[in-house]
Amino acid sequence: MKSALALDLLDGPLLVIAPHPDDETLGCGGVIAGAVRRGAVVHTIFITDGGASHLNSIQWSRQSLAAQREREAAEALARLGAGAQPRTFLRLEDANMPGRDSAAYRQAVDAVLAIVKHLAPRLVLMPWRRDPHRDHRDSWQLTMDAIAASGQRPEILEYAIWLDEFGRSDDRPGEGEMEQVAFDVTAVLDAKRDAIKAHRSQLGELVHDDPSGFVLAQPTIERLTGPAEVFWRQCGQ
Structure with a gap:
């Protein structure tokens, strides 16, 4: 494992892509908190609305759950010290993102493109x-x-949430494809763990009428809240 890239990368600007509210904290909450402490601008884009985590709930409609997850995301960012940092909710449908050849997909790409052009992330x-x-x-x-x-041509680092738990062998990087990069997040680990607690709907604390709904397991949280955050970087990037 390579230890780290130059720490001045955290001086930003940074762009964080979260497929769902909670991925920002689980995958890179420590880097977000560390970058903000260094004075960086960190723009987080939440791609989907997160509304599919408890589809069988009667008390929580998909729309109300999606709104709750946005509130949780805002609270998590605040706990990471990024409460005043920019964020965008694309609100694509959780577990049903548009196909790459669709108008909805092109619209979403254009939205991210506008942010990239304005932010010019490092x-x-x-x-x-x-x-x-x-x-x-x-x-x-x-x-x-x-x-x-x-x-x-920004530096790109990729974080894996479910690879270690559910990945197949061909989901993992091939030989010579990627290298690992680790950031020591010990100094902000308490903030990251506190931010995870903001995602109450995913911790089984709000939705009680859908036993088939998603709940973040404690082993998953523990695996993703160690003293280092590990990313994949494409070889030769």
């Missing part, structure tokens, strides 16, 4: 390209299409 943090969740893969593709259209 560093982009996005989900791992083959993370075993369709929204994570689609969010990666959407962001890459926007960056390609921008003509910019």
Whole structure:
């Protein structure tokens, strides 16, 4: 594992891509908190509305849950010290993002492209390209299409949320494809752990009438809240 890129990358600007509200904290909350402490601008884009986590709930409609998840995302950013930092909610449908050949997809790419052009990020943090969740893969593709259209060449680091738990062998980086980069987030780990607590709907604290609904398991949280945040960087980037 390579230890780290130059820390001045955290001076920003940074663009964070979160497929769902909570991925920003689980995947790179420590880097967000550390960058903000360094005075960086950190713009977070939430790609989907997160409304599919409890589809069988009667008390929580998809729309009300999506609104709740936006509130949780805002609270999580505040707990990371990024309460005043810019964020964008694209509100694409959770677990049903538009196909790449659709008008809705092109509209979403254009929205991300406008942010990339305005922000001119030095560093982009996005989900791992083959993370075993369709929204994570689609969010990666959407962001890459926007960056390609921008003509910019930011540093790109990819975080994996579900690879270690559900990934197949071909989901993992091939030989010579990627290198690992780790950031020590010990100094902001308490803030990251506190930010995860803001995502109450995903912790089983709000929705009680859908036993089939998603709940973040404690082992998953523990795995993603260690002293280092690890990313994949394409070899030769």
